[in-house]
Amino acid sequence: MQRTQSAVRYSEEEEVLARIAKALAHPVRVRILRLLLSESCCFTGQLTDFIPMAQSTVSQHLKVLLEAGLIQGDINPPKVRYCVNRENWAKAEAVMKAFFVLPVLGQCDCS
Amino acid sequence: MQRTQSAVRYSEEEEVLARIAKALAHPVRVRILRLLLSESCCFTGQLTDFIPMAQSTVSQHLKVLLEAGLIQGDINPPKVRYCVNRENWAKAEAVMKAFFVLPVLGQCDCS
């Protein structure tokens, strides 16, 4: 059994899926995405009305989603309107689906 | 705009999805799951042959997946055989699917 490291290289799929998952890995970001998805259109700082957290914290989570490409912002001072990035959202869905579609093969007598 | 906190409560769905996503949020864990899924059956420490990391680190990642319920281990000393927990895997797939199935509603003129 190998016991030391030797430069880990991940495949594109591994990296991409992990990156998407990381963006979804906090309940507040899940909520933000659901709010953006369920509203008829984009959203603004009303987000902070639905999310009982400091404004700066919400902004930080928005940044994470933004950097993951899952949302985009329309700067319209003094307001900013956020919405789901449809293209990347579809990509994320496809990546997730492809991952879960892998069948659990064969029989296994694990306890 | 709200600027201070006031006890954040998340819905079950928000918590569950974030928990699953967190388990998938590292490329090595994605790889481990793919290995377990693609092999005809369970797996053992051969994992460390496919993953160039310290054995203790792989074990740590296995623990994360284990605690998320995505895999299970069959202790068969001195070996341990891991496999995907089919039931929870199906649940995870359902939760993910339900999340992504939310349509991106309406039109949006975000930049």
Add this chain to the structure above:
DNA sequence: TGGCTTGATCGTATATTTACGATGAACTAA
């Protein structure tokens, strides 16, 4: 101009994650 609103960013504290080597526990084989 001065003050208001919105929202990002900064500085900071704390918690969690990630990685490693070393060690320990459990069982097998000699």
Add this chain to the structure above:
DNA sequence: TTAGTTCATCGTAAATATACGATCAAGCCA
């Protein structure tokens, strides 16, 4: 019993994530 194998756990270091208040920037309105 002794030695070897497999794998978890411990201890630790470094990086990242999370949350907050304070502040800054941009634009509005009076």
